[in-house]
Amino acid sequence: MTQGKVLCDLGFIGLGVMGKNLVLNLADNGFNIAVFDLCDEKIEGVIEQDTIENTTCSPRVYGCSSYTELLSQLKSPHLIVLSVPAGAPVDQVCEKLISAGIQSDDIVIDTGNSLWTDTVAREKKYKSNFLLFSSAVSGGEVGARFGPSLMPSGSPYAWTRVKPIWEAIAAKVNAKTGKPIERNKPGQVITEGEPCAAYIGPAGAGHYVKMVHNGIEYADMQIICEAYHILKSGLGLSTDEIADIFEQWNSGVLDSYLMEISVEVLRHKSVDTGTALVDLILDKAGQKGTGLWTAISSLEVGCPAPTIAQAVYARSISSFKTLRVQASSTLKGPEPANLSNQEQQEYIAQLHDAIYCAKMCAYAQGFQLMKLAAKEHGWVLNFASIAKIWRAGCIIRATFLQSIAQAYERDEVLDNLLLDDFFAKQLSERQLNWRKAVCGATMFGIPHGALSSALFYYDSMRCEILPANLLQGQRDFFGAHTFERIDKNEGKKYHVLWSTTDRKTIVID
Numbered sequence: 001m002t003q004g005k006v007l008c009d010l011g012f013i014g015l016g017v018m019g020k021n022l023v024l025n026l027a028d029n030g031f032n033i034a035v036f037d038l039c040d041e042k043i044e045g046v047i048e049q050d051t052i053e054n055t056t057c058s059p060r061v062y063g064c065s066s067y068t069e070l071l072s073q074l075k076s077p078h079l080i081v082l083s084v085p086a087g088a089p090v091d092q093v094c095e096k097l098i099s100a101g102i103q104s105d106d107i108v109i110d111t112g113n114s115l116w117t118d119t120v121a122r123e124k125k126y127k128s129n130f131l132l133f134s135s136a137v138s139g140g141e142v143g144a145r146f147g148p149s150l151m152p153s154g155s156p157y158a159w160t161r162v163k164p165i166w167e168a169i170a171a172k173v174n175a176k177t178g179k180p181i182e183r184n185k186p187g188q189v190i191t192e193g194e195p196c197a198a199y200i201g202p203a204g205a206g207h208y209v210k211m212v213h214n215g216i217e218y219a220d221m222q223i224i225c226e227a228y229h230i231l232k233s234g235l236g237l238s239t240d241e242i243a244d245i246f247e248q249w250n251s252g253v254l255d256s257y258l259m260e261i262s263v264e265v266l267r268h269k270s271v272d273t274g275t276a277l278v279d280l281i282l283d284k285a286g287q288k289g290t291g292l293w294t295a296i297s298s299l300e301v302g303c304p305a306p307t308i309a310q311a312v313y314a315r316s317i318s319s320f321k322t323l324r325v326q327a328s329s330t331l332k333g334p335e336p337a338n339l340s341n342q343e344q345q346e347y348i349a350q351l352h353d354a355i356y357c358a359k360m361c362a363y364a365q366g367f368q369l370m371k372l373a374a375k376e377h378g379w380v381l382n383f384a385s386i387a388k389i390w391r392a393g394c395i396i397r398a399t400f401l402q403s404i405a406q407a408y409e410r411d412e413v414l415d416n417l418l419l420d421d422f423f424a425k426q427l428s429e430r431q432l433n434w435r436k437a438v439c440g441a442t443m444f445g446i447p448h449g450a451l452s453s454a455l456f457y458y459d460s461m462r463c464e465i466l467p468a469n470l471l472q473g474q475r476d477f478f479g480a481h482t483f484e485r486i487d488k489n490e491g492k493k494y495h496v497l498w499s500t501t502d503r504k505t506i507v508i509d
């Protein structure tokens with residue numbers, strides 16, 4: 001620490017893009033931070049940036065050259081924020097802090113996208129060494145700098161210490177309108193509005209909720225991408241025309257950060273070719289794992305989340321570029337659509353409604369998944385509060401989240417968003433257009449797994465009787481798995497002696 005002896009409010013380890021911006025955000029909000037990273041240039045980088053942006057007369061960010069020095073520069077009990085990649089790096093840093101002499105009443109906050117079960121295990125593992133608290137962060141680098149959405153969980157005592165800091169740096173929302181309060185300049189501090197930071201629950205709960213946020217993010221992105229694909233390859237619209245349509249959609253019920261950035265991406269021209277950059281980007285999607293974890297969890301919990309899972313599959317399919325190129329020349333599809341101008345306009349309106357309906361279903365899946373997981377793990381999640389902290393700062397931020405918050409305020413034990421009056425009405429009014437859009441995409445030969453899996457979800461949920469009766473019959477036939485009868489008492493199990501001539505039904509006790 002070269003800039004002089006000041007005991008800092010908190011320590012910060014990991015100065016990648018997210019870490020650096022969180023440090024500057026903390027500094028803007030009046031906190032002194034001792035920082036450490038294995039890479040010296042990153043330490044110098046954040047100090048340099050703070051010197052440029054700092055309008056006060058004293059330094060706010062102090063560089064440290066070791067874990068021991070970092071601990072020695074903090075007020076006690078120490079508060080240390082980690083912004084390191086999920087997985088082994090978190091444990092490596094924790095072990096280093098133990099060697100450097102961290103105390104049992106010190107708090108370490110993991111802000112990475114850790115797997116929630118790792119967080120639960122870590123809280124136990126390091127219990128005698130320090131208090132592991134976690135706080136997932138959403139919002140990317142701009143969110144981290146000017147106000148992220150924060151999903152803290154772990155020891156309630158640790159939360160009392162973290163809360164004022166987190167509420168200061170989080171994105172803020174106008175409570176009445178549900179709209180974000182803008183903050184986009186270094187030095188700018190927002191003290192009004194509702195902070196997008198709320199205690200989620202015990203260890204692991206916050207990371208679970210962030211994981212589901214990302215699962216929903218995958219679905220939301222895929223829905224938009226399918227609409228782009230249909231407009232481009234089904235209707236033959238230009239990239240600029242699609243950007244215009246998305247821009248218009250972004251001012252109505254589809255208003256969201258993801259729609260907004262899609263317009264920006266579509267409009268951006270490559271400097272070297274002068275053409276739309278999006279047309280030059282290789283169509284192979286990456287993924288770091290949180291969408292996959294959500295899909296796996298939905299299968300484990302037994303909660304249908306087909307649109308989220310479909311979004312993960314869509315990324316996997318995209319990665320098979322060579323195979324797709326090969327298949328594109330051999331597998332036959334429909335002839336190109338030849339819609340009149342009026343038919344095209346009608347289709348675009350139907351597609352708009354399809355996106356909205358699919359989006360409602362994707363969020364319904366995510367919220368139901370959190371509800372069932374909470375039941376399984378003994379967490380008491382406040383879904384209105386979760387929807388509220390997603391109204392600003394995070395990647396899925398949208399005014400739409402205000403409607404979800406209101407649904408859970410109307411009924412805090414709501415089983416599924418589709419049952420809420422507002423959402424039921426929105427879906428009922430638009431479901432016909434949704435079907436037409438899905439039929440159109442099928443006839444154009446454009447893949448639309450997210451739009452149609454959401455429709456499958458919607459139709460399954462509103463089906464009083466599903467063909468699982470036949471399925472139970474099949475299971476009983478080959479495996480004597482038994483079935484219940486609708487004309488007998490619930491819970492009573494029956495089996496048909498299928499291999500006998502009289503195929504008698506017997507009761508299984």
Ligand code: 6PG
Pocket residue numbers: 113137138139140214217286287288289290291394395
């Ligand atoms: C966020 C993002 C963030 C990150 C994702 C990207 O909420 O700020 O979700 O967590 O951008 O991990 O995930 P993929 O690389 O899997 O798309």
